[in-house]
Amino acid sequence: MGLSVVTLVSLSLPYDQLEFAYIAHNLIQSVGGFLLCAPLRTAIKQSWSWSPWNRVLTASALTIVGAALWTAFRLQLLMTLTDETGLWGDFGGWFFASLFVFLAWVLLYHLVKFAQLLQGEKETLLVLEAGRRKEAFKLVSAESAAREAQLKLLRYQLNPHFLFNTLNSIASLVSTRRSQDAQSMIAELSTFLRFSLESDRNITIPLRDEIEALDLYLRIEQVRFSDRLIVEQEIDPRALPVKVPSLLLQPLVENAIKHAIGRAEEGGHILITAKLTDQQLVLSVEDSGSGEDGKQPELSDLFETPGFGLRSTAERLENLYGDGFSFNASTSRLGGLKLALHLPTRGNPK
Amino acid sequence: MTQSLRVLIVDDEPLALDYMETLLESVPDVNIVGRCRSGREALATLQQKTVDLMFLDIQMPGLNGLDVVKRCQSDVMPVVVFATAYDEYAVRAFEANAVDYLLKPFVAERVSEAVLRAKDRLLSVALQSGKEAAVAAIAGLEGGSELLAGDAQDKPTRLPIKDGPHTHLVELETIDWIDAAGDYMCVHAGNQTYILRSTMKELEKKLTSEFVRIHRSTIVNLNKVRSVDAIPKGECLLHLDDDVSLKVSRNYRSAVQDLMG
Numbered sequence: 001m002g003l004s005v006v007t008l009v010s011l012s013l014p015y016d017q018l019e020f021a022y023i024a025h026n027l028i029q030s031v032g033g034f035l036l037c038a039p040l041r042t043a044i045k046q047s048w049s050w051s052p053w054n055r056v057l058t059a060s061a062l063t064i065v066g067a068a069l070w071t072a073f074r075l076q077l078l079m080t081l082t083d084e085t086g087l088w089g090d091f092g093g094w095f096f097a098s099l100f101v102f103l104a105w106v107l108l109y110h111l112v113k114f115a116q117l118l119q120g121e122k123e124t125l126l127v128l129e130a131g132r133r134k135e136a137f138k139l140v141s142a143e144s145a146a147r148e149a150q151l152k153l154l155r156y157q158l159n160p161h162f163l164f165n166t167l168n169s170i171a172s173l174v175s176t177r178r179s180q181d182a183q184s185m186i187a188e189l190s191t192f193l194r195f196s197l198e199s200d201r202n203i204t205i206p207l208r209d210e211i212e213a214l215d216l217y218l219r220i221e222q223v224r225f226s227d228r229l230i231v232e233q234e235i236d237p238r239a240l241p242v243k244v245p246s247l248l249l250q251p252l253v254e255n256a257i258k259h260a261i262g263r264a265e266e267g268g269h270i271l272i273t274a275k276l277t278d279q280q281l282v283l284s285v286e287d288s289g290s291g292e293d294g295k296q297p298e299l300s301d302l303f304e305t306p307g308f309g310l311r312s313t314a315e316r317l318e319n320l321y322g323d324g325f326s327f328n329a330s331t332s333r334l335g336g337l338k339l340a341l342h343l344p345t346r347g348n349p350k
Numbered sequence: 351m352t353q354s355l356r357v358l359i360v361d362d363e364p365l366a367l368d369y370m371e372t373l374l375e376s377v378p379d380v381n382i383v384g385r386c387r388s389g390r391e392a393l394a395t396l397q398q399k400t401v402d403l404m405f406l407d408i409q410m411p412g413l414n415g416l417d418v419v420k421r422c423q424s425d426v427m428p429v430v431v432f433a434t435a436y437d438e439y440a441v442r443a444f445e446a447n448a449v450d451y452l453l454k455p456f457v458a459e460r461v462s463e464a465v466l467r468a469k470d471r472l473l474s475v476a477l478q479s480g481k482e483a484a485v486a487a488i489a490g491l492e493g494g495s496e497l498l499a500g501d502a503q504d505k506p507t508r509l510p511i512k513d514g515p516h517t518h519l520v521e522l523e524t525i526d527w528i529d530a531a532g533d534y535m536c537v538h539a540g541n542q543t544y545i546l547r548s549t550m551k552e553l554e555k556k557l558t559s560e561f562v563r564i565h566r567s568t569i570v571n572l573n574k575v576r577s578v579d580a581i582p583k584g585e586c587l588l589h590l591d592d593d594v595s596l597k598v599s600r601n602y603r604s605a606v607q608d609l610m611g
Contacts, residue, residue: 161409
């Protein structure tokens with residue numbers, strides 16, 4: 001708008017008639033032009049969303065109409081302010097000049113508008129790009145967190161002691177030429193490793209498969225511990241098809257072996273049970289203890305005690321069942337620890 | 351040294367024992383004198399038989415390998431080669447103290463190398479007992495303590511053992527026996543073993559008269575002795591509570607003569 005005023009003023013100056021009437025005429029016609037620009041601006045804004053040709057036509061029409069109105073206003077004004085008369089005959093010349101002023105104004109207006117638009121678009125693009133980068137970063141960090149969790153789980157399942165001791169046992173069988181035993185131990189270890197590697201933390205499998213994987217693990221441990229490990233299972237056959245999170249029992253049994261059987265000089269018992277009540281699957285793992293006094297942590301602290309891995313099991317169940325499960329520790333009649341899980345049978349986990 | 355090496359194998363897993371035995375059979379000049387499936391069994395065997403080299407598993411139920419080293423009388427302690435499946439901290443401590451160790455699964459070459467090293471160790475005059483290097487490694491693992499300096503004690507019936515910022519005040523009457531392993535002294539009180547940096551002389555100054563020397567590196571609290579057995583070569587065996595047995599050498603036999611009446 002300011003630009004239009006300057007343009008109009010500068011255009012009027014070459015007339016060089018520095019009398020009061022002419023200066024007044026110059027100023028007033030500038031103000032008039034300025035006022036005319038306001039409806040012009042509104043009209044151009046209105047046409048902004050139209051097709052380019054329509055916009056060109058509209059802009060041209062507005063320029064012509066605006067220039068005509070302004071020329072008439074200027075002529076009339078000059079004749080009113082001064083004693084000059086009969087100027088209407090010069091309308092063509094005045095109009096021609098006005099046309100350029102208005103054309104310049106309309107073009108300038110478009111130029112500024114386009115520049116603003118371009119700038120805005122650039123900013124929007126930058127914001128979008130930043131957002132996209134942030135999203136990508138979030139995605140990557142989420143992925144790496146998931147992968148890390150998976151690795152942790154894997155490392156937890158593949159207890160290095162278990163792995164290296166088992167390899168040592170296999171080497172022993174080979175060295176004493178018990179190739180049949182060595183073969184079956186390698187097969188059991190492979191099947192167990194494959195099961196661990198392929199099992200997804202979130203999937204559920206029938207209890208039957210879970211027990212099968214557990215048996216593989218136990219057979220390997222049985223070879224290592226020999227007569228020091230006695231495992232009993234009381235599994236209700238009706239419970240076998242019920243779905244449970246994969247590798248749920250194995251860490252619990254591994255705990256019992258690590259903290260009870262592995263510490264008791266005379267070895268010990270592990271009892272694994274599965275029962276089905278009307279609404280719940282009740283699983284339990286109990287052991288005969290370590291035989292060491294005061295080495296067993298307090299039951300209440302057990303879920304916080306590192307190395308027992310009970311908290312991670314509880315967290316996993318929380319993700320799957322919400323409040324619909326219970327997981328508790330008590331003293332077993334065998335002399336050690338009893339871990340009991342109550343899982344809902346209806347309403348499959350998420 | 352043409353005499354064969356007397357070897358004891360200690361592991362809780364029968365297969366691991368079998369494997370080590372098989373591997374040792376192909377190493378020349380090795381005579382396996384025993385196989386033990388627990389730390390307690392190993393300690394008893396070491397008092398009955400003379401053993402030059404012991405392959406000792408660390409992860410065992412009851413007394414683990416490190417407990418066995420701590421509780422074994424310095425004077426009957428053979429050279430020790432530790433065996434472990436996975437224990438990076440222990441391995442680091444062993445490396446620092448030049449104690450040999452084997453990782454599971456065992457490899458034949460490493461086993462014969464360990465035997466050779468043990469032979470060298472046994473030949474070296476500097477070595478006082480097999481316990482020396484092993485105890486140094488355990489002290490490195492657990493952070494060794496030391497005897498609180500200063501002769502003026504407020505209570506001469508206690509032994510002040512400084513363990514970092516802690517000072518344990520161990521009542522002398524609770525101490526069963528003490529043995530020396532190189533730069534360290536092992537003070538055994540009930541189920542606890544304190545490993546502290548000290549010399550036999552320094553420690554003896556702080557002890558009362560019921561503590562007597564029964565071997566080059568062993569001191570016993572006579573009040574804790576439950577029975578005495580005479581064994582060949584003029585030696586004898588003292589039995590304390592908790593299945594602890596200690597050998598008395600001929601040179602120090604007079605110290606316990608009174609007990610036998």
